[in-house]
Amino acid sequence: MAVEQVTADESAVTISAQTTTSEARCPTCGSVSRYRHGRYRRRLDDVTVGGRRTVIDLAVQRFRCAADGCPRRTFTEQIEGLTERFARRTPRLRRVFERFMQVLAGRPAARLTQYLAIPVSQNTLLRLLRRRPERPRAAAPRVLGVDDFATRKGHVYATILLDMQTGERVEVLPDRTAATLAGWLREHPGAEIVCRDRGGAYAEAVRAAAPDAVQVADRxxxxxxxxxxxxKCVAHHRACLAEPTGDKSSEQVAPASPHTGSPAVPAEWEGVRVSQRRERHAAVHELRAKGIGISAIADALGLDRKTVRRYAHAATPEDVTPAPAGRRGTRVAPFLPYLHERWNQGCTDAARLCAEIAERGYTGSQRTVRRHLQAVRASGKPAPEVAKQLSxxxxxxxxxxxxxxxxxxxxxxxxxxxxxxxxxxxxxxxxxxxxxxxxxxxxxxxxxxxxxxxxxxxxxxxxxxxxxxxxxxxxxxxLSTHWNSGRVEGNVNRIKRIKRDGYGRALFDLLRLQILHAD
Incomplete structure (x- = not known):
């Protein structure tokens, strides 16, 4: 290629050039031709120079294919590293756009190209990534890692396959069913070790499609x-968590919330909770005995599905595993001894007590303090001593x-x-x-x-x-080998970032390409 002229203004740098080749190879039959058919000019965008858009105005030649039986009559020469068929930008700029798309997704990448004086639309970036060629794989890696990730948490999941020896991402499957993984393993034989989690679907797929492979459950x-x-065992023995004290008044205090340091409550208040737990347990098991599903029971009783599932899995009301408590009790729990002491001294103003404990480091709301003191006020008795205990x-x-x-x-x-x-x-x-x-x-x-x-x-x-x-x-x-699913879990964390970047636009095919081509 010979450069003829370079012109520059405030917006762009234009490089005029022409090719100097005397022969070219036909892209259809591969034969070399020296018969020129004509010339025409192509305009190609390239990476910026000095913050200005760069345009290559290139005169290329067309050749005639003289091979007998070749269906192509004429073809245009291609300059390696500079031109591609039907392209309006150089391969170098195309790779830059693909990298932008991998890292930033559509809209952010399009905004960055505007700033870098190489403007392109987000849809063009999406098309570039979807057209990126993939390296075909005929066999599975010797050590294969399998794990699922959520494309829509709680509803839709996909599967990522990883080469555990090199860390290379092998494939992304559209679901996490045994049939899909088994089909891929049959098409790509060769896996000798499969690292997976405790999921039964993956175990079934490996047994069906690669019975000789050693399955490794992640420790x-x-x-x-x-x-x-x-x-769960500790929750069943939460009565043992209270540390013994010499004060008998603490014996009337019920255990704290089993999952956090929630406020301790008097025994008579705990009776209401026990009664409610027994009623719910009986209602859930009565409906389950009739063959009603978890979701239908949740709608009928006005409970969350997770709550219904906990009651359904418990044989007796005492076996019900308490649900995780929120942060409300956690924030006020360290200040309960002071609150109860001030209450017994005659200070019953929740706003004043909240201001006092705020000076001591309380970061919760006044409503939380008021909610706790409301139960103390309703009892008509002095506030109980808060027993020290483990959650x-x-x-x-x-x-x-x-x-x-x-x-x-x-x-x-x-x-x-x-x-x-x-x-x-x-x-x-x-x-x-x-x-x-x-x-x-x-x-x-x-x-x-x-x-x-x-x-x-x-x-x-x-x-x-x-x-x-x-x-x-x-x-x-x-538990016997050094293989584990750590590398796969790391890629699942990377996928979460890719999903956030492509929020609202990442269909599965695009998400798959971003995962496979990510750094």
Whole structure:
């Protein structure tokens, strides 16, 4: 290519040039031709120069194909790295636009191109990304990672496949069903190890399409399942969380909320909650016995589906796992001793009490304070002494934390809790043995641990044991090898960012391309 002239003004730089080739290769048959048919000029946008738009005004040649049997009569020469068929921009500028689209999505990328003096519409950017060629893959990687992510949380999910050895994103499937994954595995054989979570659909797909592959259940998910089971066990023994005191008045105080440090309430107030729990439990089980679904029961009783599900899974009202409490009680809980003391001294103005505890660091609302004091006012009795006690969440954290990560005070509170409740002491022993097995990657001890956990007699641990036994080989592999789903989880976090950037425009095909081509 020979440059003829360069002109510049305030808005653009124009480079006039022409090609100097004497021959070109036919794109259809591949034969080389020297027969010129004519010339014409093309205008190509290129990356900016000095903040101004750059236009290449290029004169190219057309050649005649002399090969016998070639259906193409004429063709235009292409300059490698500068021109492409039917393109109005150089490959370098196209790659810049594709990178903008990958990082910023449609609208933000279009705004950036306006600022950089290479204006292009968001729809053009979308078309460029959709036209980007993909490298075909004939076989699955040796170590395949599988995990799901939400395209519409709670409603629609998709699946990402990852090469666990290189970190390369292999494919994105439109759903998380066993049939879709099994079909992909049949079309792409070669997977020897499959890392997955505890989901049954992926396990079924691998068994059906790649029966010789070793399935590895991620040990983090198994540990999280254990922590959830421990949380339920602690909730069933929340009466043991209250720390003993010498004041008898504290014996009439009901336990705090099992999930947060919520205000303790007098025993007579707790009776209302117990009665309501029993009524709801009876109503839910009566409707379930008639074959009515969870959603229909929730609509009939005016409850949330999660609440109905908790009651449906509990055999007795006492087995109902309390729902997580909000932050309302958490904020006011540290100031309850002061509030009750001032109330008993005769100060019953909620606004004044809220102002006093605000000076001591309270960041909640006056309405929260008023709501708590309303219950004290309705009782007609002095405010009860607030007993010091662990929340279920805090107790679960103490039991499931590494001993080296606990300070002296936390270690002492854990020892006191386990001394008060031998049942939780047995649960803590199970957690310790499982953590040791997981840290040592010694999955051979898993059958012994299952017997130990089952011997505690806790229904949540028994349920966990039954689930692990149904997936015993995969869990054993997860506790015995160094493979895990950490890389896949990292890509799922990256997908969340991509979804936010493409909010409102990311159809699945576009989202898939952004995921596969992301850095």
């Amino acid at each position: 983090f998910h198994v540990w999280r399942n254990l922590c959830e089971a421990v949380h 279920v969440r805090r107790a679960t954290h103490l039991i499931t934390s590494h001993p080296d990560h606990l300070d002296d005070n936390a270690t002492l509170r854990l020892k006191q809790l386990l001394a008060r409740c031998p049942e939780l002491d047995a649960v803590a022993a199970c957690v310790e043995s499982f953590a040791t097995m997981m840290a040592d990657l010694d999955g051979r001890r898993l059958p012994h641990w299952l017997q130990q956990a089952e011997a505690t007699g806790f229904p949540p641990l028994k349920s966990l044991v039954n689930g692990i036994r149904q997936d015993l080989d995969a869990v054993t592999a997860g």
